[in-house]
Amino acid sequence: MAELAGVSVRTLHHYDEIGLVRPSARTAGGYRAYAAGDVERLREVLGYRRLGFGLREIADLVDDPDTDAVAHLRRLRGLLVEQRDRAAAMVTAIDKELEARALGIRTTPEEQLQVFGAQLYEVIGSAYPATRCTEPRIAARIWDALGDARTVLNVGAGTGSYEPGDRDVTAVEPSAVMRAQRPAGAAPCVAASAEQLPFEDGSFDAAMAVSTVHHWQDAVAGLREMRRVARRVVVLTYDASSPGWAQRFWLSRDYLPEFEGLLDHWPSLADLTGAIGGHAEPVLIPWDCADGFFEAYWRRPEAYLDEHVRRAVSVWSRVGPEAEQRAVDGLRDDLSSGRWAERNRDLVAHDAAELGLRLLVA
Numbered sequence: 001m002a003e004l005a006g007v008s009v010r011t012l013h014h015y016d017e018i019g020l021v022r023p024s025a026r027t028a029g030g031y032r033a034y035a036a037g038d039v040e041r042l043r044e045v046l047g048y049r050r051l052g053f054g055l056r057e058i059a060d061l062v063d064d065p066d067t068d069a070v071a072h073l074r075r076l077r078g079l080l081v082e083q084r085d086r087a088a089a090m091v092t093a094i095d096k097e098l099e100a101r102a103l104g105i106r107t108t109p110e111e112q113l114q115v116f117g118a119q120l121y122e123v124i125g126s127a128y129p130a131t132r133c134t135e136p137r138i139a140a141r142i143w144d145a146l147g148d149a150r151t152v153l154n155v156g157a158g159t160g161s162y163e164p165g166d167r168d169v170t171a172v173e174p175s176a177v178m179r180a181q182r183p184a185g186a187a188p189c190v191a192a193s194a195e196q197l198p199f200e201d202g203s204f205d206a207a208m209a210v211s212t213v214h215h216w217q218d219a220v221a222g223l224r225e226m227r228r229v230a231r232r233v234v235v236l237t238y239d240a241s242s243p244g245w246a247q248r249f250w251l252s253r254d255y256l257p258e259f260e261g262l263l264d265h266w267p268s269l270a271d272l273t274g275a276i277g278g279h280a281e282p283v284l285i286p287w288d289c290a291d292g293f294f295e296a297y298w299r300r301p302e303a304y305l306d307e308h309v310r311r312a313v314s315v316w317s318r319v320g321p322e323a324e325q326r327a328v329d330g331l332r333d334d335l336s337s338g339r340w341a342e343r344n345r346d347l348v349a350h351d352a353a354e355l356g357l358r359l360l361v362a
C-alpha cells in the first residue's frame with residue numbers, strides 16, 4: 001500500500017493511529033489490510049495533503065457525511081486547477097522580475113509580493129490568527145447593520161472573525177492558507193474572489209465584507225458584485241479620501257509615512273459608497289480593541305514592537321523590511337526617551353478613536 005501510494009509505511013501507521021485512514025482489517029500475521037474504500041479515503045487524504053491542508057482539517061473534510069467520493073474528486077480537481085493557475089502566474093511574475101534584475105532595475109517589496117498575485121495572504125496568512133479575532137463592539141455594529149438578513153455572504157472571510165453565529169452564512173475566501181485556518185464548524189467557504197462572485201443575482205439576503213476591500217484588485221468591481229448577489233450590503237473599510245487622512249494616526253504620521261503610498265490608488269469614499277448605493281457611518285476604535293488590525297493599538301504603542309502583532313497585519317509586509325525596521329526602531333527609541341508620551345499626551349484621555357474606519361451600509 002505504501003509503495004502504491006508513494007508514502008512511507010510510517011505515514012500509513014500514523015494515519016491509522018490518529019484515525020485518519022484506518023484499514024478495515026488485519027491479516028492473520030497482523031498486517032494492515034486495506035479494502036477498496038480505505039484506498040479511496042487514502043487517496044482523498046493524500047490529495048488534500050498535497051494541497052497543503054493540515055491533518056485536522058483533512059479529517060473534517062473526509063469525514064463529512066454530505067461529501068461522497070465524486071464530490072471529493074470534484075473539489076480536489078478545482079483546488080488543483082486553482083493551484084496550477086497560480087503557479088503559472090507566479091512563473092510569469094518571476095520571469096518578469098528576472099528580466100528587470102538583468103536590466104539592473106530593482107523592484108519594490110510590493111512588486112516582489114505581486115509574484116503571489118492576489119494571494120498576499122498565501123504568504124502572510126499563517127501569522128494572522130495570533131492577534132486577529134472578533135472585536136465584539138465592532139461585530140455588534142456589523143450584525144446590527146445586517147438587519148433581519150437570514151442568509152449572509154461573507155466576502156474575503158479569512159478565518160471568519162465577524163461571521164454571525166445566528167444566521168445562515170456562506171463564506172468566500174480566495175486564499176487556501178486562510179481557508180485552512182477556519183475553525184472546525186465554521187460556515188462553508190467557497191474559493192473565489194470578490195470581483196467574480198460565483199452566485200446568481202440576489203442569492204443572499206445580505207453580503208458583508210470586513211477589513212478586506214483594500215486587498216481587492218478592483219474594489220469597486222467587488223462591491224458591485226456584492227450588490228448584485230445580495231439585497232443588503234455591509235462593508236467595514238477605510239476612508240482614505242478625507243484631507244490629511246494619513247496624518248490622523250501617529251504611527252503612520254511619525255514613523256511609517258510609507259503607509260500613505262499603499263493606498264495611493266484607493267477609490268474615494270464616495271466611489272465606494274456609490275458602488276453599493278449606500279452611505280458611510282464612522283466606526284470608532286476602542287482603546288482596548290481585541291482585533292489586532294493596523295490601528296488597533298493606537299493607545300497601546302508598545303504592542304507595535306511585538307513581531308507577532310506586526311506579522312498579522314499586511315501593512316508591515318507591504319512596506320518592506322527596511323521601512324518596518326526604521327519605524328520600529330524609531331518608536332522604541334521614542335517610547336524609552338518619553339518622546340512618544342510627550343507627543344501623544346492627549347490620547348490617554350480617550351476611550352475610542354476616530355481613525356477613518358467606516359461602515360458602509362446599503
Ligand SMILES: C[S@@+](CC[C@H](N)C(=O)[O-])C[C@H]1O[C@@H](n2cnc3c(N)ncnc32)[C@H](O)[C@@H]1O
Pocket residue numbers: 118121132155156157158159160161162172173174175178192193194195209210211212215216217222
Ligand atoms: C485582513 S483579512 C480579513 C479577514 C476577515 N474578513 C476578518 O475580518 O478577519 C483580508 C482577507 O481578504 C482576502 N482577500 C484578498 N483579496 C481578495 C479578493 N480579491 N476577494 C476576496 N477576498 C480577498 C485575503 O485573502 C484575506 O483573507
